[in-house]
Amino acid sequence: STAFSIGEMITLVNASGSAQILYQASGVTLYDTRDGATGDHSISARGMATALCTASNEYYVSGNIA
Numbered sequence: 001s002t003a004f005s006i007g008e009m010i011t012l013v014n015a016s017g018s019a020q021i022l023y024q025a026s027g028v029t030l031y032d033t034r035d036g037a038t039g040d041h042s043i044s045a046r047g048m049a050t051a052l053c054t055a056s057n058e059y060y061v062s063g064n065i066a
Contacts, residue, residue, distance in 0.1 A: 004053040011050045014043040014064075022049065022061065033062040041065045 004010070014020045019042045024030040029038055030051075043049050047064025054060060 004059075006053055006055060008053045009050055011048060012043060012063075014045065014047050014049075017045050019044050019047075019066070022051075022065070028057045028059065031058070031060045032065060033060050034065075 012022065022030070022041045022043055024039050024041075030041065031038055032041060041049075041061060042065060044064040044066065049061050049063030049065050051059045051061045
């Protein structure tokens with residue numbers, strides 16, 4: 001389980017000039033809302049992403065990700 005409660009959202013801002021990786025931790029599923037892909041995702045340079053906790057080990061992420 002994680003420190004986030006179901007329904008909580010967090011916005012991630014990449015203030016870097018290069019893409020940064022959002023890692024899917026062990027025992028956690030991180031879904032891309034665009035295509036349902038799971039795993040690590042990359043937040044583009046100067047991009048933003050929002051993650052929604054939908055279960056104790058499940059998140060949906062959208063925004064400037066690949």
